[in-house]
Amino acid sequence: MSFDSRVPFVLVTGGKGGVGKTTLAVNLAVQLGREGQRVLLVDLDLGLANVDVLLGLEPAHSIEAALEGRVSLAECVVRGAHGIDVLAGSNGTAAMARPDDARRERLVEGLALLSNDYDIVVGDSAAGIGPDVLAFGALATFVLAVTTPDPAAVTDAYGLVKALGEHARELGLDLPTPELVLNQVTGAREAESTAAKLAEVCRRFLSRSPRLAGWIPRSPRVSEAARRRVPFVQPFAGRTTSSGESDCLARLARRVILSCGIADPAVASGGIRAQDWSNA
Numbered sequence: 001m002s003f004d005s006r007v008p009f010v011l012v013t014g015g016k017g018g019v020g021k022t023t024l025a026v027n028l029a030v031q032l033g034r035e036g037q038r039v040l041l042v043d044l045d046l047g048l049a050n051v052d053v054l055l056g057l058e059p060a061h062s063i064e065a066a067l068e069g070r071v072s073l074a075e076c077v078v079r080g081a082h083g084i085d086v087l088a089g090s091n092g093t094a095a096m097a098r099p100d101d102a103r104r105e106r107l108v109e110g111l112a113l114l115s116n117d118y119d120i121v122v123g124d125s126a127a128g129i130g131p132d133v134l135a136f137g138a139l140a141t142f143v144l145a146v147t148t149p150d151p152a153a154v155t156d157a158y159g160l161v162k163a164l165g166e167h168a169r170e171l172g173l174d175l176p177t178p179e180l181v182l183n184q185v186t187g188a189r190e191a192e193s194t195a196a197k198l199a200e201v202c203r204r205f206l207s208r209s210p211r212l213a214g215w216i217p218r219s220p221r222v223s224e225a226a227r228r229r230v231p232f233v234q235p236f237a238g239r240t241t242s243s244g245e246s247d248c249l250a251r252l253a254r255r256v257i258l259s260c261g262i263a264d265p266a267v268a269s270g271g272i273r274a275q276d277w278s279n280a
């Protein structure tokens with residue numbers, strides 16, 4: 001299977017359920033959109049999709065309709081929601097929840113075509129290390145592995161890094177090491193110490209050293225935004241010193257832009273201040 005596209009594809013995954021993968025994928029995509037990127041957000045949690053719920057969307061068609069041949073994938077795209085385009089999935093569809101190589105291949109082919117209209121594709125993924133997660137992970141430009149400081153979540157993030165590495169080896173691919181996002185932390189210190197411990201275990205047993213791409217504090221504003229079905233990122237975020245969730249997310253978006261090697265429109269137009277770059 002190939003993702004025959006030069007457009008960067010970032011997969012947000014993480015191993016454990018409930019760590020904040022969808023919250024991060026949605027808000028990262030919206031923030032990238034605010035930074036001037038043309039973003040396609042794809043719900044790859046096939047069968048239990050909820051990106052549309054978090055964004056308050058009511059899409060006419062889900063990915064499922066396209067895979068059944070009822071509509072084209074392009075017709076499923078909800079355009080201009082919070083500044084981004086969204087490809088929503090279906091929820092509670094048993095057939096979609098079952099891994100199916102042929103169906104996945106059709107989806108990837110369609111996505112590769114669609115992605116040409118964008119600067120970046122962000123995928124939200126299911127929990128676990130099932131065939132879909134591994135296949136989408138192997139196609140990604142890079143993987144963001146989301147975890148909380150909870151030991152069970154950290155263990156699952158380790159399991160994900162390990163499984164992705166093994167999958168890549170089986171395919172003969174040299175995939176980049178996933179980057180970590182620490183969610184629901186009390187602050188930078190907890191994020192850094194948790195990431196350092198996880199990176200150390202990965203170094204010892206997997207000869208890989210995942211770096212910390214960013215962190216987001218546990219905040220009632222995040223869950224409140226989810227209840228209101230709107231993104232939590234606020235416009236004009238981006239202060240480097242703040243530990244507020246919006247600014248943390250803006251720094252993560254900056255990091256993703258750098259990791260993907262895509263042009264930053266704000267920089268291209270000379271609109272960014274020097275201090276925005278420190279800590280990026």
Ligand SMILES: Nc1ncnc2c1ncn2[C@@H]1O[C@H](COP(=O)(O)OP(=O)(O)O)[C@@H](O)[C@H]1O
Nearest residue numbers: 017018019020021022023217218219222223226
């Ligand atoms: N930083 C955070 N602070 C507070 N609540 C959060 C935070 N991140 C996620 N949540 C909440 O945690 C729950 C699970 O998040 P979700 O993104 O659906 O996880 P996943 O996609 O990994 O299953 C949601 O209710 C969400 O609002």
Ligand SMILES: [Mg+2]
Nearest residue numbers: 021022045125
């Ligand atoms: Mg989710």
